[in-house]
Amino acid sequence: MVAGLLLGGFYAAVSLGVSLIFGLLDIANIAQPAFLIAGSYAAYVLNSAYGVDPIVVGVALTPLFYLIGAGVYRVYYATFERRGDESLRGLVFFFGLLFIIEVSLSMRFGVDYRMAQAGYVGKSIDLGGGVGIAYRYLVPCLVGLAMTLTLYVFLGRTFYGRAIMAVSQDQGALRLMGANPIHIKTIAFGIGIAAASLAGALLVTIAPVIPSTDRDYIGRMFAITVLGGMGSIGGTLVAAVILGVAETLMATFFGPSWSLAVSFGILLLALAVRPAGLFGR
Amino acid sequence: MTRMGWSVLVGVAVIAGGIGLAGLRVNPYVYFAGYVILQYVVIATAWNILGGYAGYVNFGTPAFFALGAYTAVFLIRSVKAPLPVLIVAGGLVAALLGLGIGYLTLRLRGTFFSIATLALSVVLQTMIINWEYVGGSRGISVLRPSGPPFGSYVTFLFTVMVALAVVAVLVARFIERSWIGRGLAALRDNEEAAECMGVPTLRLKLFATTVSGFFLGVAGAPFPYYVTFVEPNSAFALDYAVNALAMPMIGGTTSWVGPVIGAVLLGTASQVATVTISSELNLLIVGVVLVAFVVLAPEGLLGLTRRLRGR
Numbered sequence A: 001m002v003a004g005l006l007l008g009g010f011y012a013a014v015s016l017g018v019s020l021i022f023g024l025l026d027i028a029n030i031a032q033p034a035f036l037i038a039g040s041y042a043a044y045v046l047n048s049a050y051g052v053d054p055i056v057v058g059v060a061l062t063p064l065f066y067l068i069g070a071g072v073y074r075v076y077y078a079t080f081e082r083r084g085d086e087s088l089r090g091l092v093f094f095f096g097l098l099f100i101i102e103v104s105l106s107m108r109f110g111v112d113y114r115m116a117q118a119g120y121v122g123k124s125i126d127l128g129g130g131v132g133i134a135y136r137y138l139v140p141c142l143v144g145l146a147m148t149l150t151l152y153v154f155l156g157r158t159f160y161g162r163a164i165m166a167v168s169q170d171q172g173a174l175r176l177m178g179a180n181p182i183h184i185k186t187i188a189f190g191i192g193i194a195a196a197s198l199a200g201a202l203l204v205t206i207a208p209v210i211p212s213t214d215r216d217y218i219g220r221m222f223a224i225t226v227l228g229g230m231g232s233i234g235g236t237l238v239a240a241v242i243l244g245v246a247e248t249l250m251a252t253f254f255g256p257s258w259s260l261a262v263s264f265g266i267l268l269l270a271l272a273v274r275p276a277g278l279f280g281r
Numbered sequence B: 001m002t003r004m005g006w007s008v009l010v011g012v013a014v015i016a017g018g019i020g021l022a023g024l025r026v027n028p029y030v031y032f033a034g035y036v037i038l039q040y041v042v043i044a045t046a047w048n049i050l051g052g053y054a055g056y057v058n059f060g061t062p063a064f065f066a067l068g069a070y071t072a073v074f075l076i077r078s079v080k081a082p083l084p085v086l087i088v089a090g091g092l093v094a095a096l097l098g099l100g101i102g103y104l105t106l107r108l109r110g111t112f113f114s115i116a117t118l119a120l121s122v123v124l125q126t127m128i129i130n131w132e133y134v135g136g137s138r139g140i141s142v143l144r145p146s147g148p149p150f151g152s153y154v155t156f157l158f159t160v161m162v163a164l165a166v167v168a169v170l171v172a173r174f175i176e177r178s179w180i181g182r183g184l185a186a187l188r189d190n191e192e193a194a195e196c197m198g199v200p201t202l203r204l205k206l207f208a209t210t211v212s213g214f215f216l217g218v219a220g221a222p223f224p225y226y227v228t229f230v231e232p233n234s235a236f237a238l239d240y241a242v243n244a245l246a247m248p249m250i251g252g253t254t255s256w257v258g259p260v261i262g263a264v265l266l267g268t269a270s271q272v273a274t275v276t277i278s279s280e281l282n283l284l285i286v287g288v289v290l291v292a293f294v295v296l297a298p299e300g301l302l303g304l305t306r307r308l309r310g311r
Helices: A002-024 A032-050 A054-081 A086-109 A135-157 A159-169 A171-176 A181-206 A211-227 A233-254 A256-273 B002-023 B028-053 B061-079 B083-104 B111-129 B153-177 B179-189 B191-196 B201-220 B223-227 B238-251 B257-276 B279-296 B300-310
Strands: A124-126 A132-134
Touching (some): A002 A032, A002 A159, A002 A211, A002 A233, A032 A211, A054 A086, A054 A135, A054 A181, A054 B279, A086 A211, A086 B279, A132 A135, A135 A233, A159 A171, A159 A181, A171 A181, A256 B111, B002 B153, B028 B153, B028 B179, B028 B201, B028 B257, B061 B083, B061 B111, B061 B201, B061 B223, B083 B111, B083 B153, B153 B201, B179 B191, B238 B257, B257 B279
Antiparallel strands (some): A124 A132
C-alpha cells in the first residue's frame, strides 16, 4: 500500500508531460515514452561514467530535452498542423518516431538491463514492524510531487503558463490578444518533453531499464492522463496514485506479470465508460 | 459482373503461378522470405480496410495477428485440427475481436481509438503470458503435420499464403468499388456529415473492423506451423503494428494497390536488410521510411505518381 502510494508519485512525474502535450495541446504524442527512456539512458550514461547522481543529471539535462521537444514540435507543426491533417498522419509520425528512438537506443546500448547507482539506492527507512520505505522509491516520489507542484504553479501563476492554458481553450482568441499560439505551443511541448526526460532519470534509479521499457509506459501514461481528466494537473496526480496502488495490489495478489494489464485495463475502461476522466470538464 | 469475373480469373491465375513457383526447386530460403512478404500483403491489406478506407488508425495489429496464431495453437494442441480449419477459426476469432473494437468506435474517435487498440494489444498479451495451456511466457513448440499435399512444408505454406493474399486483395478491391467503400470514404472524410446524409455509419464501421480483424487473424493462423515455436514476444511483436501502418502509408491508403505495393517493397527491402545487415537496422529503416513518407509524401507512392503525371 505504501509502495503503491510512492509509485503513484513517480507515475505522476511520468505522466505530467503527456498531460501537458496530449491533455492541453491535444497533440497525441505517442513518442512520449521514448523520450522517457531516452532520459533514462542519458542519466545512466553520465551516472556510470562520472558517478553523478542520476536525478541531478536528469535536472541538468532538462534544457537539452526542452530544445529537442521544441524542435520536434516545429517539425510537427510545419508538416502536419499547418496542413490541417494532424490527427491521422501526425499519430503515425509520432509512432514512427517512437520506433526510431527505441531501435536507435537498442542498437547503441544493446538489450541489457541498465540501472543507475546513487548513494541512497538500497537503503531504507525502517518504520518498525517489518515495514520500511526504500529511498529508491521515496526520492523519485518526492521529486515527482515537486514536479507536479511546480507545473501547477507555473500553469496557474505565470504569464506563459496562463498562455498555455489559454491556447488549449481557444487558439483564435489568443491570437486576437496579440500572442502567438505557435510560440506558446512550442514552449509547452518542450516542457512536456523535458518533464519526460526528468521522469526517465527517476525511472532508471527505481528499476532497471531496457529500450523496449517504453511500451509498458505508453499505457500507464495515457491511462493516467485520461483517467485524471485531460490536462488537469491535480487529476493527473490523483489518477497516478490510484494506478500505483492498483498495480501494487495486483502484483501482490496475482503476481507481477498481471500488474501491467491493470494500467491498460483501466485505460480501456476509462476510454469506454468515461472518456472525460474523473476530473474532466 | 464481368469485371468481377475478370478479377477472380486474375486471382486464380496468380494462385496457379504461386503453385508453379512452389514447384521450382530454388533455394528454400526464397520461399521462407516469400512467405513473410505475402503475410505482410495480407496484413497491410487487412489493416487498410479499416485504416485507409474508414480512417480509423489501428495500432493493435499484433493483437489480431497473435489471436489468429494462438487460436491455431489451441486447436492444434486440443484437437489437432487441419490447416484450413485453423485459418478459418483464427480468422473468425479475430473477427469477433474486430466486432468488439467496432463498438468502441461508438464512443472513441481518432486518437482515442488508436490508443485503445494499443492498450488492447498489451492486455491480450498479458492474458496469453498467463495462460499456460498455450505455452505461457516460455512459448510452445508446434510439430508440423507430416506429409504436406505437395513439396516440402515450407513451399506448401508459401502457396497457402499466396492464396490467402489473393483472397484478401480481391475482398479489399470489392469493398473499395462497392457502395460500402464509398460509404466508408464518406465517413472517413466527415463522419457527422455522412451520418446526416443517411450513410449507416455504425453498420459500416462494424463491417470494416470485423473484416479487417478477420484477415489479420487469417494472416496469423498459419504462423505456428511456419515458425514451429510460438512465444508471446514474437507473436505480439511491435513490428507488425509498425509494418501494418507503414506499408499502406508508403503505397497509398486510398486504393487496394497501395498496401500491396508497400508490402512488396518494404517487405522485400527488410528481408534483404535482415540477411545482409542486421534485423535491428532493418527495423530502424522501416521507422525512418515511415516518418519520411508521412512527412514528405502523405499520399504514398500512388499519390506521388498521380501528382507527377498530373503536372
